[in-house]
Amino acid sequence: MDSRGSELAVGPAREDALPASAATAVKIVVVGGFGVGKTTLVGSVSEIRPLTTEETMTEVSVGVDDVRGVEQKDATTVAMDFGRISINEQLVLYLFGTPGQQRFWFLWTGLFEGALGAVVLVDTRRLEASFDVIGRLENGGVPFIVAVNVFPDAPTHPMAEVRAALDLPAAVPIVACDARSRASSRDTLLALMRYLYRLSTQSAAPVAASAATE
Amino acid sequence: MTPSPINDAPSAWEEGGPERLYVLTGGRGASGRRADIDLITLVVARAAARPEMQPEHASILRMCHWPLSMAEISAYLKLPFSVVAILVSDLLRDSLIEVRASVRMDGIGDPELLKAVMNGLQRL
Numbered sequence: 544m545d546s547r548g549s550e551l552a553v554g555p556a557r558e559d560a561l562p563a564s565a566a567t568a569v570k571i572v573v574v575g576g577f578g579v580g581k582t583t584l585v586g587s588v589s590e591i592r593p594l595t596t597e598e599t600m601t602e603v604s605v606g607v608d609d610v611r612g613v614e615q616k617d618a619t620t621v622a623m624d625f626g627r628i629s630i631n632e633q634l635v636l637y638l639f640g641t642p643g644q645q646r647f648w649f650l651w652t653g654l655f656e657g658a659l660g661a662v663v664l665v666d667t668r669r670l671e672a673s674f675d676v677i678g679r680l681e682n683g684g685v686p687f688i689v690a691v692n693v694f695p696d697a698p699t700h701p702m703a704e705v706r707a708a709l710d711l712p713a714a715v716p717i718v719a720c721d722a723r724s725r726a727s728s729r730d731t732l733l734a735l736m737r738y739l740y741r742l743s744t745q746s747a748a749p750v751a752a753s754a755a756t757e
Numbered sequence: 758m759t760p761s762p763i764n765d766a767p768s769a770w771e772e773g774g775p776e777r778l779y780v781l782t783g784g785r786g787a788s789g790r791r792a793d794i795d796l797i798t799l800v801v802a803r804a805a806a807r808p809e810m811q812p813e814h815a816s817i818l819r820m821c822h823w824p825l826s827m828a829e830i831s832a833y834l835k836l837p838f839s840v841v842a843i844l845v846s847d848l849l850r851d852s853l854i855e856v857r858a859s860v861r862m863d864g865i866g867d868p869e870l871l872k873a874v875m876n877g878l879q880r881l
Binding site: 554555561562566568569588594595598620627628629630631634639653656657659725732736740742743 | 778795796797798799801816819820821822823824825826828829831832833834837838839857859860866867868870871872873874875876877878879881
């Protein structure tokens, strides 16, 4: 071991390493407001302790005073927790939980790009926090389901009421979820996967046609 | 190499501040980065770390003895994704690593792949 780089001898513990055969990775994004349980859900199903990645984003803001067009660049670091599930010897699924401030989610280039789909985790006490993200996912063409995280002290609502309050299209599944439970979090991901599978088999022909023209 | 004790912003240097990130990447921005590298690109080392390497390059080679995603490398190095993408691009250019491209979905997925993910989740 060389002394120079010893402080940087970091990386996964051996038991957290992927098999050498791991060849393909896919991702699912879990979105939701602050404190709704995104990291809890990721941690419930992840085979590794959730890790945090970050990105520095530059927001260009023009000062309110007219300083002859002087632009100020505000650099903001956004952190995102994620976990991992080895699907088989070749395929790995990554789960990303978005940060709390919604305006950053769509600034993070590539976060939703290429994702299988998204789970919108909602708290029935703060449904309004989900309106914006649902609209943006719809506009961005990212397929998603809604999962209502069941908090012990939150009033329970029939799913039909939550669906109506969120103005969800009939095709979008909505499920109840206990983010602390591994089984419940897994079932939530399975609900998303079944929905994605239905979408893929329904529209396989037009997609194949458009791909062939590229 | 060590920042002067009278440096007026030591925390910015130590905590991944802009000065340190600038030095790590040789001042390169997006121009030094391969466009096909994303958060879930898997990286595998093809060579051993050497003492004369930049420490961050050496760390990446050591931790990628087995496949590791860009997101995990970023987490373990405590560096922003875009900085790690430049460092990994350097290693790729020098053929010291290989990358395994992620599957990109653009809306609708491949039913076979989706089925495989479902089967894997059901075994959890």
